[in-house]
Amino acid sequence: MSQELPVVQMRDISIEFPGVKALDGVDFRLFQGEVHALMGENGAGKSTLIKALTGVYKIDSGSIVVSGQESQFHGTSDAQAAGISTVYQEVNLVTNLSIGENVMLGHEVRGPFGINWRATHKSASAALERLGLGDLDTHKPLSTLSIAVQQLVAISRAMAIKAKVLILDEPTSSLDANEVEGLFRVIRSLRDQGVAILFVSHFLDQIYAISDRMTILRNGRYEGEYATRELDRRTLISKMIGKDLDTLNSLGGNRRVDKRDHAAEEPVLIAQSLGRRGAIEPTDLSIHKGEVVGFAGLLGSGRTELARLLFGADRPDQGAIAVHGRRVDLKTPADGLGHRIAFSTENRRDEGIIADLTVRENIILAVQAERGWARPLSRKEKDEIVHKYVTALNVRPADPNRLIKNLSGGNQQKVLLGRWLATNPEVLILDEPTRGIDVGAKAEIQETVAELAESGVAVVFISSELEEVVRLSERIVVLKDHQKIGEIANGPGVTAEQVVDIIAAHGVDAAADSGLVDADDDLRSTDAAHLPAAGEERA
């Protein structure tokens, strides 16, 4: 492979942002017909390298050679013209246009009367079909899709453009196993057609499943290039983190087993036939103090929707919620916050960060909002909070006066987590909190969740990575097709595969035998007596 010329060759690339040397003399080669993984911790410079290659950032020094030609592009359109198609880390689509248009923007099929919309939507459907989204109505606005599906659409778009080089920056961060498998099928077939693919992910399984070679970055520096099969996981991790293997022993494996019997305690939060048309069917749910409840389900199964109702981000059109046995009406997130519920969104960019504010301001925002603007936090209080969470969550760079938009994706996620922890919630709802988080940090977050539960916080944990849900939660609520299909009391025997089987089996035949507690039975603990004015429905 290495005897032929690389399609992309980057030499000694450096880029400096105010106060940060994001890339420092990095080399990178990409060959035809290979899947090349770019590895590194959060903030290592992976996305920056990709943006340097595609001309979004100008390099301070170094050279880029694409197909034998020295090229420094002037933006994505240039790069596309040179055959490089890119999916950036954050979903970059336009929500005001239809799904089909987003796939085909700039490449619409044209006929004698301008754009031929029928053909265009057909091509869009075809592109989506490859990732198993063939049944999407391409005329619908993109905004109707969940962030995960949007990510798939973005990937379809990149693949619809016939390219020599395909760059995917964390394409799988919110996809579940099925989608990932579908994506990999397509990637492999493209590779076999000779496309060079650059792939970034924090899921090591995926890296080992798909990549041929990898380049490792550490702190903006080039660490080395390796053939995937020659580098085992532990070496990879130690090269990424630059630490001894001992520190990594805590990774994985440490499943929560100290199950307490929460059912005896009074639940913190009860939902009764809580539902919203088109989003989630009426659902019963109870969450106890100190308990981690996982939501499991496939893409679009309604996990996010349910969580949003529990927080007050959306208004239910039926059912009721009680906090500490008292019936509450959560109309806005502020109401949720007022009842000590916190919700970390999966849509980090649109609903999470306030891009032009600093890390400090982003962290204190929810606490301040809860106090109201007239009672500002004192400087000292702010410093304490900010310092506490920047350190605890290991936000890098640890400068709280940096604008959050200039942080790497993973670090933005940590800041948001800090925002919610700072409110001292009793119920903490985490929707995909580990999205885009590197292996080390992921373990830290999982650790944090466990500690929080230990200290009495009720945690709702939603993740597309089933293993993570199974490892962390004591009870797993399974959703399918916008409906709760049951709950699983977690235990040593429960595995991710089992959960997948349950989901697959539901509706095909009775799933009761696979450890699934029937949803109705579970309501023992969420007895209607806890809900004053129970049964009241606002349909």
Next chain:
Amino acid sequence: IGLAGCASGDGADAGGDSGGDGDLISVGFVAVGPEGAWREANEKNIQSTFTEDAGYDLKYAPATNLDQKSQIDAFTSFVDEGVDVILLSATEASGWEDSLKRAQEAEIPVVLLDRGIEPDDPSLYVTRIAPDNIVVAEAVGEWAVSEFPDGANYIVLEGPAGVGVVNERNEGWDAAVDGSALVKVAAQTANWSAEEGKSVTETLLKANGNDIQLIFAQNDEMGLGAAQAVEEAGLTPGVDVQIATIDGTRSAMEALAAGQLSFVHEYNPLFGDTALDVVAKALEGADVESYIIVPSTAFDSAEAAESVLADRQY
């Protein structure tokens, strides 16, 4: 809310006869709208003349923003609606040929109030009733020349650049002072407003080291503002600086009586009765002169102002 409210009120008396051609003679008044005290007096006067008691149904359509387009729209609408007579107080003289021709085709007589049309074609309208801007401004200029036979430095406070009145008042004034010893040190717009008149004068006085003896304000408001600026600069209006204005509104007359202003030339807004006469004649088909000049008086002393203050209507 507004539309529904006004419509139900109107629907009652206009009833089904859309053109208003019942007993009352419908008159479309293409007006300028609130612009200042003079305009206010003028349009109130027209409205209170063409009343239902007098047998008229006056439809009042003011311009928005003094924009000629809105006047043309209103004019067109009156023609389409088929009113009996149109009164036109144009903001601008030119650009009316086509509209007037259409009115002619629709056999609707048009009476011009205040502003004439450019180029003038008396066959397109019944008559024009107006005081004469050029003559009025000339009179102010002549007064100034006689007041300062040895010359003086003066400034002009104008309305917005490009407005017809401003051009005419400049024309009249320039014609009168041409060849005299008066020296124009500045001409600035103060947009017809007292506040801006004050602010502009304040700066112009400073820029010229207070060496200004005469201010020609093209309307009363700007002149009144100028008088305040003169006082605040430590000068005495009427003594150190003479201020002449055009329009002759009540507040200007008061100021003249108090010695704040030195010369006010009336621009007589009260010609509703003349208009009523003309309209009646036009509807009978009688001949009317093509230009009826409304007489305007000049006031050059406090006494002259005092004598009319008692029954000044505007």
Next chain:
Amino acid sequence: MTALDSRPPATTTRASGFAGVLASLRRVITSNPSVLPTVAAITIFLAMVVFGELSYGRIVQYSTLSNLLINNAHLIIIAVGMTFVILTGGIDLSVGAVIALSSVAGVMLSNAGWNPAVVVLLMVLIGTLSGLVSGVLVQYFNVQPFIATLAMMFLGRGLASLLSTVPERLADDSPIRALGTQLKIIDGPKVNDLVISPGVIIAIVVVLVAFFVLHRTRTGRTVYAIGGSENSSALMGLPVPRTKVLVYVISGSLSGIAAVVYTSRLGIAQNITGIGWELDAIAATVIGGTLLTGGFGYVLGSVIGALVLGLMNVLITRDGGIRPEMTTIITGGILLVFVLLQRAVSKKRE
């Protein structure tokens, strides 16, 4: 609008008659809720026509309807240009002043004996040039659109005033006046004729071309995409800088065309022409359902918006009994009722 013109014909052929139209309309709306405000605008406009006819009469007649178009042709043209700019999330405050500059310059040149065709071309080019300057300021010098076009508004007005502060009259025999002649299609009694002017034809052509560009070309789709998210559009590889400059050039050129249409109709040009027209154009665009933040809206809506404004003036004139100081209140009130109704309709159906 993709939905509008890309529905498979199957849906329309199956439907028949009025019910069919309704049914396909419903389909369009459900699949693309952003057409709702525009649909609402059309509906309310029709309601206004009916209301006017019932309470004042002589609205639904040849002359009134023809004049509504003739008198507002230039407004329609600039509203179309404004739609392009607003769709990208920008704004163009310079249109009124550019019309003043272009018409004063045009008439002066024409009277100086220049070839009328050249003059007309130059009038449009003056608009193009001013749009280009705005666009370059916005795109390459990072000036905010509001400010860049505000500067162009001052500049245009100032240059027009420097050229002339008196009305410049187009010579009677100038061929440019031909563009303002009205063509009678149906000669009714007195002036109740169905007439059309070249200006109206130009406006219709402009609307059709604009519709085509926005909905059937990549450039048009890029305009929408930029309004959705400029950054995402750039990262999607769309030609953002070029398109952003282009929308200002389009708006400027259309102002130039509007200047030709308006000047030829009136036969005069003046430095104070067009004061406040930018607000009319923006209001027309917004009434038509375009979001000022960009990304949503249709030229057709802006046309309706322009007609709504025109009709509103006609209705106020027809009423005739409104006290002078009340007129702006009522204009504001009608606007408010309009946007509230529109809002209510869109919200309910969403």
Next chain:
Amino acid sequence: MSAAVRAEALKELLRKPFVWGIVAIVALLLLNVLKDPGYLALSINPANGNLVGNLIDILRAAAPILMIAVGMSLVIATGGIDLSVGSVMAVAGAVSMEFMKSAGDSGSVGVMLGAVGLALIVSAVLGAVNGVLVAYVGLQPFISTLILMLAGRGLAKVITSGQNTSASNDPFRWIANGYLIGVPVVFLLAAAIVVAVGLIVRRSALGLMIEAIGINPKASRMAGIKPRGLLLTVYISSGVLAGIAGVMSVGTVMTVDVSRTGYQLELDAILAVVIGGTSLAGGKFSIGGAAVGALLIATLDKTVLFLGVSSSATPAFKAIVIVVLCLLQSERVRGWFVQRRRSPRTPSAIPARSEEEVAA
């Protein structure tokens, strides 16, 4: 040590967006000095001990613009715009003039307080109308305030029945024309209000929340901020500040000119805010910057008069100043980038919008 600190502070200051506004003010003043070397001279009026001079005139002229610019910067920070300030000024002026005219007592402080109080209440109500339309009804700010801009001027005319009402009241007149320790009262008042608003906004969490809403309304809501109350507060503040500006403005000549008072002043206010470095897209704002912008506009207006630029050339002159200033500012941006060696490829595509420019 202190020198280093000072150098650091200077560097920090130079990075502020409104520095070029100050530069422009200085340049304009220099232009005036070129015409008349005594331009900057301040003298003391021996009769009453008041300061007299062109600079004082500029400060006085700046006062109303300062007021509306401050209000406007808050509104703009939320991602809105308030086109109605000019009309609100006219309404406030009309209300106070009518009140004083009917009250009659030309020396009474009570009447003055009544007039000002009434004017401010009315303008607060108008601001609240904007706020409700934007925050509760959900109309676009541009169109809601455009409606009030039209209707407000009509309202002023209704209040005075179309007249340009004058009144006389010495305390009221004193607000606009009087002096305190030799300095114009209006300016002292305006400065005090600017500082007070600045303190309130920055010492409380109001500023932070306004910015959060302006940058990313969705995310702010998710963080528990209740945008409606905040928006209402902001629009009411803008209304009240416009009311104060109206009082200042009509006080100078003790006449309200219903069609001219505050006419097109919203453009000046917006310009001032932008010159001060606030993006019209909302988000980060600077009250100090808006104040500099307001001073620049007053200086520009006065300079045009002082230099004797002809009425017809005035708009062109202003346009050139604005364009030059904008170019300087954007040059600054570039210079900054070069100096810092941070150079995104698409410098133009960096609007400070929530969903944009989020580093991945």
